[in-house]
Amino acid sequence: MQALTNRAQAVNRKPMTIMEKLYLPSIAKGMGITFSHIFKKQPTIQYPEEKRPFSPVFRGLHVLNRDEEGRERCTACGLCAVACPAEAITMEAAERLPGEENLYREEKYAARYEINMLRCIFCGLCEEACPKDAIYLSETFAPANFARKGFIYGKDDLLIPDPTKDPAGFAAAKGEGQ
Numbered sequence: 001m002q003a004l005t006n007r008a009q010a011v012n013r014k015p016m017t018i019m020e021k022l023y024l025p026s027i028a029k030g031m032g033i034t035f036s037h038i039f040k041k042q043p044t045i046q047y048p049e050e051k052r053p054f055s056p057v058f059r060g061l062h063v064l065n066r067d068e069e070g071r072e073r074c075t076a077c078g079l080c081a082v083a084c085p086a087e088a089i090t091m092e093a094a095e096r097l098p099g100e101e102n103l104y105r106e107e108k109y110a111a112r113y114e115i116n117m118l119r120c121i122f123c124g125l126c127e128e129a130c131p132k133d134a135i136y137l138s139e140t141f142a143p144a145n146f147a148r149k150g151f152i153y154g155k156d157d158l159l160i161p162d163p164t165k166d167p168a169g170f171a172a173a174k175g176e177g178q
């Protein structure tokens with residue numbers, strides 16, 4: 001039958017020699033390659049017991065920041081939501097009432113603040129857009145979840161611990177003392 005192209009290759013069908021039939025040289029060669037790797041440093045990381053150090057520019061889970069008096073910094077200006085290319089951020093603003101000065105730093109605050117982690121691409125533009133140092137991306141992963149709803153993070157999930165009540169948690173969330 002005529003070949004469709006001129007790329008056909010002739011197959012070498014010469015009979016195997018005795019050494020080739022024994023397979024011993026090939027087995028010895030394979031074992032040599034295996035043993036040569038035994039004493040080399042293993043590149044495998046035994047996650048989760050062992051963790052790879054993050055890059056200095058790693059961007060992980062978001063944290064809503066507080067000031068040193070424990071007041072929420074976010075003033076619900078919406079700049080982070082506007083900057084977000086994935087439209088992952090939604091919020092509702094509320095006015096600070098008399099007596100709430102110890103809770104919210106500004107006269108307006110985010111009564112509801114949500115980030116959809118399934119939309120987020122962890123670009124960090126929300127952090128860059130924020131004029132109040134109210135949001136930053138930490139060195140933590142968003143943990144796995146079986147339900148889509150579990151990936152919508154509200155204020156309860158995002159707010160940093162209050163430094164006046166939990167200074168160790170606040171420092172840890174800031175990445176201090178690591």
Ligand code: SF4
Nearest residue numbers: 084120121123124126
């Ligand atoms: S990291 Fe990027 S994609 Fe994620 S919420 Fe912030 S701006 Fe949006």
Ligand code: SF4
Nearest residue numbers: 074075077078080130
């Ligand atoms: S996190 Fe920053 S940019 Fe976003 S609404 Fe709050 S103050 Fe504005």
